Amino acid sequence: MRTLVRTLTPAVALLLLTGCTGGGAGVHGKPGSAGVRDPLFRGLGNGGYDVQHYALTLEYDPDTSHLEGTAEITARATQDLSSFNLDLHGLKVDGATVDGKEAAANRAGDELTLRPHRDIDKGRTFRTVVRYSGEPQTITDDDEEKSEEGWLETRSGALAVGEPSGSMAWFPSNNHPSDKATYDITVTVPKGLQAISNGEPAKPKTTGGSRTYAWKSRQPMASYLATLAIGDYKVTPSRTSTGLPVLTAVDPAVGKKYAQLIAQVPEIVEWGEENFGRYPFSSAGVIVVPEGDVGYALETQTKPVIPVNELPDTLVHEIAHQWFGNSVTPKSWKDMWLNEGFATYAEWIWHEDFDATPAKESFAAAFADDSNWAFPPADPPSAAEVSEKPVYDRGAMVLHKVRQAVGEKAFFEIVKGWAQEHRHGNASTADFTSYLEEKSGKDLTELWDTWLYGMDKPASP
Known part of the structure; x- marks a missing residue:
């Protein structure tokens, strides 16, 4: 490369060395930072852009524990970018594009660095597509309990929970609470299983031996609040007295003795509105799992994940989080x-x-x-x-x-x-x-x- 550069004009040589192929007249991008320098989790999140929307298309087979994923990420550049990072743990990157053109992808631990074909000007909205695959991993936290997050295999499928860092175990993201976005999550699983996620569902579609579920989160969500529950769930829709849709998903292993308590979700949401103001999302609900699937409850947006041994106080706690933690x-x-x-x-x-x-x-x-x-x-x-x-x-x-x-x-x-x-x-x-x-x-x-x-x-x- 040094020999080639010496034969070129200084301007062209600079373009080759910086990887810039025309990001705007006189503008040369710089790499976005790896990490947002959070005082406690310095490696999480990334600088240089603000995600607007995630569209995740996933296929998972519990028998093989294999995940195929495509993440389409719409973001706005907050600086002139020559490259930028996403957080991704463990999974193999099969290819990436930025604005429809192939992007160079490099991995270093949980950092995925993408170098687009052209520099991205500050203020411009751009679209990144990452194709990835593999067996999603469980992440063990540093806390005293050695809590597990990320991708947890369960009796009939899997459960994805992400506080504080586990979401990167199943999709690439700007994995920090400061960057919230809307989500579309589409999941294909073997016929007979459910796939429950945040927000509101579309009608499932069945093709051969598979069934596809689509979920839309219209209000912004931090990455750690995204969830996915795959398994044998009984799904029950209801509404609050004001018409807010409520959806409860309960693992049959939980049994009927908790049915009356779980039916209180609309009442708790209404009580929350009396004390905290208008409910901040377009639906509410809960995902109730057996003991052993996860060691704690989590306020995943619109549908908190709650192990059955954590009821009932925790139900109030996690629904209150929809205002405090999820919306604010x-x-x-x-x-x-x-x-x-x-x-x-x-x-x-x-x-x-x-x-x-x-x-x-x-x-x-x-x-x-x-x-x-x-x-x-x-x-x-x-x-x-x-x-x-x-x-x-x-x-x-x-x-x-x-x-x-x-x-x-x-x-x-x-x-x-x-x-x-x-x-x-x-x-x-x-x-x-x-x-x-x-x-x-x-x-x-x-x-x-x-x-x-x-x-x-x-x-x-």
Whole structure:
């Protein structure tokens, strides 16, 4: 290459060396960053573009554990791009195009780097298609429980769950909460199995021994909230009193004894609307799986995944996440308490409304638990601790102290306003504290210093 470049004009040589073949007059792109420098998960996500839409076309056979996938990703460049990255774990890339032309693809661990045929100008919308295949993998987290996420094989199929990083085990993405997009997920499985995902379904189609399911998520979704449940499910549609579609998918192994509780989903959604404001999505639901399929519940968008041993409090918790975490999504993983503190406090309010247990009693129990004082809720020290108790229970304690500080009526007005103002967006802890002080008209610095950021447990609640 050096010999060839010396025979060319300097301008042409520069084009060859940078891989630029004409991204605009006088414009030469730069690689998008690998990672968005999240303070806890520095390798997740990518810079240089903003995804608008994912269209995933998948085919999975549980007998062979083989996945064939095509991901069509529509994105807008936020800089002049010569190359960009996607997060993808384990699967083989069979080919990639950008705007219909073949793109060079390179792998380094979980980073897939694509170099398009032409540089992409800042502000331009472009379409990437990645074809991939293989056996999707389970990812083990660094937390104390060694939680498993990604692609989990089950009794009759598979379950895909993605918090915080597991979605890259089944599709390439900009895998960080700060980049939300709409989704179309189409899945072909052997006839006799169901494929349940986020959003609303189209009518399934049967061809030979296969059945294809198509799901559409019209409102933006963070990649970690995407889910796919393949197996033998009983699917039951219903509606709330206001007409919102509700779909429950229950593994038959769960049995009938939980049917009455699962039927409460519309009631819980309506209760959430009374306390948090208008439900943020075009449908609701739940996916209930047997013990052993997954070791935790997850607030996957519109259809939380819940192991049967986690009912009933967790049902309230995960439905509350549809407002807090799913619609109002954290800017970084350090802001996780905005998800979990609100969802935990929703449980306290539910018990207050239906079990005659005042929130102050739930607060007192959490205050007495020394494990809640291991670190401040707004400052988890590492990725391994992002799902530990201080993020949940002490996060809820922060909200109870705010309720006491601003008063009952103002508190619920502020909660509804927060959910509405940041609907389908991203927000940080700083956004929340500023919003609350502005709307309440109070200086809450002492409250934040003690309950949100403080290391030491106060002498009394």
